[in-house]
Amino acid sequence: MLKGALIGCGFFAQNHLHAWRDIDGAQIIALCDRDTARLSQTADAFTIARTHDDAARMLEEEDLDFVDIATTAATHRPLVEMAASHGLHIICQKPFAETMEDAAAMVEAADRAGVTLMVHENFRWQSALRTVRAVLDEGRIGAPFFGRVSFRSAYDVYAGQPYLATGERFIIEDLGIHILDIARFLFGDVATLAASTKRVNPKIRAEDVATMMLVHQGGATSIVDCSYATRLPRENFPETLIEIDGSEGTLRLGADYRLSVHDGDETGETDVAPPLLSWAERPWHNIQESVLAIQRHFVDCLSAGRQPETSGRDNLKTLALVHAAYASAESGGRTIAMSEFGT
Ligand code: NAD
Ligand code: 89V
Secondary structure, eight states: OEEEEEEOOSTTHHHHHHHHHTOTTEEEEEEEOSSHHHHHHHHHHHTOOEEESOHHHHHHHSOOSEEEEOSOGGGHHHHHHHHHHTTOEEEEESSOOSSHHHHHHHHHHHHHHTOOEEEEOOGGGSHHHHHHHHHHHTTTTOSEEEEEEEEEOOOOTTTTOTHHHHSSOOHIIIIIHHHHHHHHHHHOOEEEEEEEEEOOOTTSSSOOEEEEEEEETTSOEEEEEEESOOOOSSOOTTOOEEEEEESSOEEEEEGGGEEEEEOSSOEEEEEOOOOOOTTOOTTTHHHHHHHHHHHHHHHHHHHHTOOOTTBHHHHHHHHHHHHHHHHHHHTTSOOEEGGGGTO
16 A cells, blocks of 8 residues: 655645545555644544644655645645655646746656656546547547647636636646646647737736647647636536547537547547546536546556656646747747747
């Protein structure tokens, strides 16, 4: 049994902890948060006796195999470096880092220590998106030449995560990072990117709308569009909608998890709604299901001695897309070659 500690007992960590209870082969034996009220509430809710308000002390005192870091980005580098120096395997929440330099330093620290570092980039683990990827892998629509990966909502994310309203950057860094990662997952790595952003909601500080065009190294073009200012007649939060045109057919993942695949002759419609886990709550259940899947993947990778799909090194490419998108938007939509970011 792998023994883990969770650092950061805030809004999203509760999902990590529920998921850990469903995973054989790993157990969270200690919790850390510098906010002692959150720490004790979480310890009571999940019956975890060993608690710490200081991560450095926890790592000295506990006998651990891994840490699960669920704090916000500014604290990731010191926590990852500290865990690596103790020889512990690491899960680190997204956004991996605020800067590419910090992200690269974390990857190096993990490599030096010989430990596994996985970024908790969970959206690509949503079962509907795994089904989309399987359809592509089966070749049912041929070679994709166009894609759209779209997340548009007016859900009040600020209620649960107030920092989203006050940060200097918002939608690309917080949500776009997932949607850009899905575009990489479906269409491969990216050669160039151009972006535009907008702030529609006057009550928040940064951009809440972003539209990005990606040219993938394999030749497909994709549009990645994100909005938290889109008032639809029926709220889709937190569904990612997909359109793919391939040489032999088309695929559409529409609202309410309806998947339609047209292979040139026949059209198949499937319901790819995620299961509602016992601890999940609508509408978050597809994200919650993906949390379980990615944490299970981490444990599987440790036991098989392989790198996770969203290793720290892999995630440098997703994070570079985020930085390229801001650079493009700030320059009025300049097309950025991803080689400028070394990816
Ligand atoms: P939060 O502010 O609610 O929780 C963070 C917690 O970390 C707080 O309780 C804080 O006291 C604690 N903390 C911060 N620095 C610490 C340190 N050095 N030592 C110990 N404790 C420390 O934030 P949140 O909304 O839970 O977000 C956490 C991370 O999860 C963010 O990076 C966010 O982007 C990410 N997130 C991911 C998803 C997803 O689907 N992958 C969804 C929501 C949030
Ligand atoms: O998944 C996330 O990273 C969340 C949200 C869905 C609100 O964007 O912050």
